[in-house]
Amino acid sequence: MNQLEALQRPADSKILLLVMDGLGGLPRESGGPTELEAASTPHLDELAASAECGLHIPVAPGVAPGSAPGHLALFGYDPLAYPIGRGIVAALGIGHPVQPGDVAVRLNFATRDSDGTISDRRAGRIPTELCTELSAKLDQIELPGVSLAVRPVRDYRAVVVLSGDGLSDSVADTDPQQTGRPAAVAEALTAAGSRTAEVVRAFVVAAEQALADSTPANAVLLRGFAQLPAIPSLEERFGIRALALAVYPDYRGVSRLVGMDAIDGLADLGAQNAALHREWDGGDLFFVHHKYTDSKGEDGDFDGKVAEIERVDAALPDLLSSNPDVVIVTGDHSTPSVLRSHSAHPVPFLIAAAGCRPDRVTQFGERECAGGAWGVIPGRQLLPIALGHAGRFGRFGA
Amino acid sequence: MNQLEALQRPADSKILLLVMDGLGGLPRESGGPTELEAASTPHLDELAASAECGLHIPVAPGVAPGSAPGHLALFGYDPLAYPIGRGIVAALGIGHPVQPGDVAVRLNFATRDSDGTISDRRAGRIPTELCTELSAKLDQIELPGVSLAVRPVRDYRAVVVLSGDGLSDSVADTDPQQTGRPAAVAEALTAAGSRTAEVVRAFVVAAEQALADSTPANAVLLRGFAQLPAIPSLEERFGIRALALAVYPDYRGVSRLVGMDAIDGLADLGAQNAALHREWDGGDLFFVHHKYTDSKGEDGDFDGKVAEIERVDAALPDLLSSNPDVVIVTGDHSTPSVLRSHSAHPVPFLIAAAGCRPDRVTQFGERECAGGAWGVIPGRQLLPIALGHAGRFGRFGA
Numbered sequence: 001m002n003q004l005e006a007l008q009r010p011a012d013s014k015i016l017l018l019v020m021d022g023l024g025g026l027p028r029e030s031g032g033p034t035e036l037e038a039a040s041t042p043h044l045d046e047l048a049a050s051a052e053c054g055l056h057i058p059v060a061p062g063v064a065p066g067s068a069p070g071h072l073a074l075f076g077y078d079p080l081a082y083p084i085g086r087g088i089v090a091a092l093g094i095g096h097p098v099q100p101g102d103v104a105v106r107l108n109f110a111t112r113d114s115d116g117t118i119s120d121r122r123a124g125r126i127p128t129e130l131c132t133e134l135s136a137k138l139d140q141i142e143l144p145g146v147s148l149a150v151r152p153v154r155d156y157r158a159v160v161v162l163s164g165d166g167l168s169d170s171v172a173d174t175d176p177q178q179t180g181r182p183a184a185v186a187e188a189l190t191a192a193g194s195r196t197a198e199v200v201r202a203f204v205v206a207a208e209q210a211l212a213d214s215t216p217a218n219a220v221l222l223r224g225f226a227q228l229p230a231i232p233s234l235e236e237r238f239g240i241r242a243l244a245l246a247v248y249p250d251y252r253g254v255s256r257l258v259g260m261d262a263i264d265g266l267a268d269l270g271a272q273n274a275a276l277h278r279e280w281d282g283g284d285l286f287f288v289h290h291k292y293t294d295s296k297g298e299d300g301d302f303d304g305k306v307a308e309i310e311r312v313d314a315a316l317p318d319l320l321s322s323n324p325d326v327v328i329v330t331g332d333h334s335t336p337s338v339l340r341s342h343s344a345h346p347v348p349f350l351i352a353a354a355g356c357r358p359d360r361v362t363q364f365g366e367r368e369c370a371g372g373a374w375g376v377i378p379g380r381q382l383l384p385i386a387l388g389h390a391g392r393f394g395r396f397g398a
Numbered sequence: 399m400n401q402l403e404a405l406q407r408p409a410d411s412k413i414l415l416l417v418m419d420g421l422g423g424l425p426r427e428s429g430g431p432t433e434l435e436a437a438s439t440p441h442l443d444e445l446a447a448s449a450e451c452g453l454h455i456p457v458a459p460g461v462a463p464g465s466a467p468g469h470l471a472l473f474g475y476d477p478l479a480y481p482i483g484r485g486i487v488a489a490l491g492i493g494h495p496v497q498p499g500d501v502a503v504r505l506n507f508a509t510r511d512s513d514g515t516i517s518d519r520r521a522g523r524i525p526t527e528l529c530t531e532l533s534a535k536l537d538q539i540e541l542p543g544v545s546l547a548v549r550p551v552r553d554y555r556a557v558v559v560l561s562g563d564g565l566s567d568s569v570a571d572t573d574p575q576q577t578g579r580p581a582a583v584a585e586a587l588t589a590a591g592s593r594t595a596e597v598v599r600a601f602v603v604a605a606e607q608a609l610a611d612s613t614p615a616n617a618v619l620l621r622g623f624a625q626l627p628a629i630p631s632l633e634e635r636f637g638i639r640a641l642a643l644a645v646y647p648d649y650r651g652v653s654r655l656v657g658m659d660a661i662d663g664l665a666d667l668g669a670q671n672a673a674l675h676r677e678w679d680g681g682d683l684f685f686v687h688h689k690y691t692d693s694k695g696e697d698g699d700f701d702g703k704v705a706e707i708e709r710v711d712a713a714l715p716d717l718l719s720s721n722p723d724v725v726i727v728t729g730d731h732s733t734p735s736v737l738r739s740h741s742a743h744p745v746p747f748l749i750a751a752a753g754c755r756p757d758r759v760t761q762f763g764e765r766e767c768a769g770g771a772w773g774v775i776p777g778r779q780l781l782p783i784a785l786g787h788a789g790r791f792g793r794f795g796a
Contacts, residue, residue: 062786
């Protein structure tokens with residue numbers, strides 16, 4: 001526990017962290033508004049007017065964050081100090097328990113041609129039902145000295161978790177990343193990975209035997225070998241119990257990594273709101289995640305992203321009726337629809353609390369937030385600021 | 399290579415880094431404009447309107463930077479992590495090769511009175527021709543166990559480079575810093591420097607014998623003993639080839655320190671612009687340095703500094719006709735003409751790129767930039783931001 005964490009003190013206060021994935025944007029035309037600036041957001045604007053605003057940098061200037069590091073920052077962690085592999089995020093996302101020492105890896109069902117090259121890295125995007133059936137088949141594979149779990153995620157995606165002594169995530173991906181090439185044979189990246197690579201090669205042989213009669217999913221591609229990093233929990237660091245209310249499994253995964261509880265099976269903002277109110281008495285920090293702002297950005301759909309922001313704005317009064325002491329509204333990174341991808345642009349945020357110092361921002365948007373109380377700060381500072389407003393830090397020093 | 403540098407990825411993009419030395423300023427009269435605000439800069443203003451603006455701190459808040467650390471920050475390095483001695487900057491500035499282990503030191507030709515005190519620390523500012531002749535004389539000195547190079551720089555200034563085993567830069571300056579006092583005898587600052595101090599004392603004795611009949615340059619003053627720090631190159635860190643286009647040798651020196659190529663013999667902005675266009679296909683980052691904004695600031699010449707800024711503004715269209723993907727315009731530190739020296743004031747900058755997020759700044763000036771997209775940030779973050787816009791970082795994390 002570092003010096004700031006040692007200042008933690010109990011309080012009855014509650015914090016709502018509302019994340020619109022990929023919130024930050026760019027103008028569609030020169031001089032025009034961003035998605036957030038274009039959206040009609042009366043409730044967010046009202047909240048911003050009573051809040052401290054700014055822009056945050058999730059990872060580092062110039063660097064586009066992945067989802068896991070973007071969220072780690074919002075949870076108060078330095079993402080560079082806790083690199084999170086794809087396999088771990090996938091396993092935790094579906095609620096599969098991962099122990100220290102386990103190795104998790106993403107598995108794609110794929111299609112291999114008779115010449116051995118991969119003709120479809122997603123096996124025609126097979127439905128989740130078939131993925132579940134094929135995963136159950138691969139889960140039967142037995143390998144000497146390790147235990148194995150293969151679990152479906154969604155569509156053509158699954159996750160493999162290896163447990164046993166002396167495993168390492170120092171193994172290269174087998175996914176060739178493009179069609180027309182064969183899958184790679186699993187190779188160790190360092191000497192520490194050689195035994196694991198051998199196990200993985202045996203798994204791939206057994207898997208493709210088991211899939212021999214399966215069409216189009218007759219091959220497996222593995223990427224993102226990863227072990228659990230040792231991350232101190234939010235409860236250890238700040239003395240808070242946190243609950244994640246996210247529709248998508250990956251966000252529940254990264255939440256569990258920092259010791260949050262996460263509720264499965266929430267279908268939409270309505271269900272998330274209902275769960276928020278239902279669970280209100282049992283937590284200190286409530287993380288509500290909205291995925292579709294990012295999805296629309298990735299699709300290059302400016303108007304669609306505007307509409308998603310407006311949906312969240314419309315849901316805000318219901319969320320706020322839980323009566324949190326502190327509210328953070330932000331994104332985990334920018335996903336400008338003109339770029340169709342995550343980007344390095346700073347992300348607008350607001351922090352509202354009874355004891356905050358409101359700035360002159362009256363409209364929640366990128367350019368307004370640049371003139372807000374906080375300017376541009378690292379993303380990992382948002383939660384400590386909120387904890388301060390929530391009365392959860394003692395004074396530092398005499 | 400750190401985690402961010404590991405994200406480097408190739409791209410065809412090109413970055414122009416235009417540095418007006420000592421750009422930041424102060425108002426001449428209370429409430430008035432700074433030099434940059436007073437200057438008529440239509441081209442810079444137009445660029446600022448489409449750019450992300452802010453102020454940067456080259457070294458640390460409250461600290462006035464020297465030229466070398468100011469530039470290291472602009473090249474993406476933490477100047478506190480790579481202290482650069484004056485001797486190294488001088489040697490690299492004239493293109494003299496310095497090897498790891500060598501010790502370089504600045505030499506001033508000076509005038510010593512018959513009573514042994516220094517009456518002129520610059521020997522009446524002897525011309526470069528005489529400096530060259532005297533340097534050649536001192537270059538003949540032979541010392542046991544070390545090889546020696548003495549090279550002229552300009553006017554009364556030269557540089558000495560010692561090569562050999564077991565040398566150290568832990569030696570105190572011999573320059574008394576004021577007239578009417580004798581030069582100091584070279585003393586080791588730590589035990590590691592004792593052998594080098596002995597060599598330097600022998601050199602000074604031999605040099606003053608060689609100069610015995612020379613008037614007014616009959617003495618030498620040494621300052622800034624320095625060895626080459628181990629600095630990873632821009633190519634190693636970010637995968638970019640960089641070219642320096644600077645009139646003054648010291649700036650080529652600090653550029654070479656980070657692995658830039660540097661073109662000698664450029665006389666003015668016109669020659670720099672011609673070289674930029676000529677070399678355009680061979681580089682990724684082009685550093686164009688304008689010295690005279692700083693010189694006028696050091697002279698206390700407010701209007702002269704305004705005129706230099708306007709000269710650069712007038713040259714901007716030609717520079718931009720190279721069609722860079724990203725443009726940074728800034729200074730390496732502030733040199734307010736009212737202070738006649740480098741100062742700690744944050745330095746205005748703009749970063750323009752197709753994918754940038756323009757703020758509300760429409761005039762390039764200190765107070766406008768304070769309300770820009772980035773607020774006040776460390777100078778070493780500018781290049782990573784530009785590299786991000788240039789598509790030269792992959793995404794961090796899954």
